[in-house]
Amino acid sequence: MLLTLDLNDPRPLHEQVAAAIRRAIGAGDVAPGDRLPPARDLARALGVNANTVLRSLRDLRDEGLLEFRRGRGVSVLRRPDGREALRTRVRDLLDEAARYGLTTEDVVALVEELGRNLDDGAGSDPGKEMA
Amino acid sequence: MTQPHQISPAAFRTRFVLLTIAWAVLVAAVLVAVPPVYAPRLPDPLATHWGPSGRPNGSMPFAVFVLLLVVVWVVVAGIGIGIAARGRTPVRRAARTWFCAGQAWAGGLLLGLQALTIAANLDRDHWTRAADLGWWVVPAIAGAFVLGALGWLAGRPGPDVAPLVPEKEPVIDLDPGKRQVWVSTTTARWAAWLAYVALAAAVPVAWAALSGRMPGGWHAVVPLVVVGVVGLALSSVSVRVVPEALTVSIGPLRWPLRKVRLDRVERAWVEERYPAQVGGWGYRGLPGRATIMIRGGECLVIRYTSGGQLGISIDDAATGAALINALVARRHA
Numbered sequence: 001m002l003l004t005l006d007l008n009d010p011r012p013l014h015e016q017v018a019a020a021i022r023r024a025i026g027a028g029d030v031a032p033g034d035r036l037p038p039a040r041d042l043a044r045a046l047g048v049n050a051n052t053v054l055r056s057l058r059d060l061r062d063e064g065l066l067e068f069r070r071g072r073g074v075s076v077l078r079r080p081d082g083r084e085a086l087r088t089r090v091r092d093l094l095d096e097a098a099r100y101g102l103t104t105e106d107v108v109a110l111v112e113e114l115g116r117n118l119d120d121g122a123g124s125d126p127g128k129e130m131a
Numbered sequence: 132m133t134q135p136h137q138i139s140p141a142a143f144r145t146r147f148v149l150l151t152i153a154w155a156v157l158v159a160a161v162l163v164a165v166p167p168v169y170a171p172r173l174p175d176p177l178a179t180h181w182g183p184s185g186r187p188n189g190s191m192p193f194a195v196f197v198l199l200l201v202v203v204w205v206v207v208a209g210i211g212i213g214i215a216a217r218g219r220t221p222v223r224r225a226a227r228t229w230f231c232a233g234q235a236w237a238g239g240l241l242l243g244l245q246a247l248t249i250a251a252n253l254d255r256d257h258w259t260r261a262a263d264l265g266w267w268v269v270p271a272i273a274g275a276f277v278l279g280a281l282g283w284l285a286g287r288p289g290p291d292v293a294p295l296v297p298e299k300e301p302v303i304d305l306d307p308g309k310r311q312v313w314v315s316t317t318t319a320r321w322a323a324w325l326a327y328v329a330l331a332a333a334v335p336v337a338w339a340a341l342s343g344r345m346p347g348g349w350h351a352v353v354p355l356v357v358v359g360v361v362g363l364a365l366s367s368v369s370v371r372v373v374p375e376a377l378t379v380s381i382g383p384l385r386w387p388l389r390k391v392r393l394d395r396v397e398r399a400w401v402e403e404r405y406p407a408q409v410g411g412w413g414y415r416g417l418p419g420r421a422t423i424m425i426r427g428g429e430c431l432v433i434r435y436t437s438g439g440q441l442g443i444s445i446d447d448a449a450t451g452a453a454l455i456n457a458l459v460a461r462r463h464a
Binding site: 001002003004005006007008029037038040041042044045046047099 | 303306308309310311312313314315316369371372373378385447450454
């Protein structure tokens, strides 16, 4: 499973880890029914404490994305729905915008502008997200 | 197996299975049919075990001896037929030659054992007066190896379905300012079960040996524990790729582990490798040409800048290879 952590993300670490896992599920890196690597393997790869990963996994379970099964580890229950998936990507977008010195308002303006163009029938490439 | 060029792998498999069954039936027929012929001239029980001095020191009732060899053969041949019918062995030459060698060798060894035992007991009135084995053992064992070698040759003709050709090495886009890592874990359930069964069996045997109920029990405990530990080590492999290094670790303790700094890696790709190709399970081959094999199929292969290779049987290897290639490329950029 490919996981991406943002080095400049100010959010708490467990939220970043949850976002990374959510992104990987959303990108189809792991499909519903697949098992996630054990928490300690994820923790070592991400360079965080195993308890941090466990907390993220519990959060994702509470969101209904993951399922904990006794003796069988953690498996993916479903993919995040559109709103959840977009939330993660919008978050990434805002982070990237901040790196270019754009504020949230600038991004909103940009989105509205593009939205108006779309309403005129001009499609844009939805783009396959590379997590 | 006379016209290997025009035959499809599926048709070849059918023929291969039939030949495997024919060999199984032939050996079984000899194992069953020959002893009754000599039964009137044999003592019962038979001498079936000889000490280092060459004198017989163990016996078995005639019927048990005949049955034991047949049962062993049924198990060996049964597993063989199962592999021939379902596995990829029949269509891969390297695997097939060793498979045929193994089946021929096992059949030959059992036939040799039977012939040796009957010959040594022939016309003796009691098993303790059976003949010394002496040098007879040598041709019996050598015969099995000759049969094995013939089996190996017999397995050569036929199709050799190539493993998936390594495609162009995969790469992914790296995002600056982000830390991308890849984790994958692959488990071999059969190895884990084998280990648990062996360890579970070792405990009561060790207890019986300690309490004096089974004085020779320790001789069983040691191999059971070895099987348990080796089985656990082979039960899972975990690979993680971080921007600095690739780490492979095995077993439930994730130890031992092997860490390879990415500046020592030239590139990575995916290859199909099978235990029969690399010589079994575990760490196979010499350093620089090794494979960490816990199950056949998709393997992540890395090439060192020094020229050697390391293969690891792991799921989702393509993503891992893509990340490694991207990280290596960025290092050089």
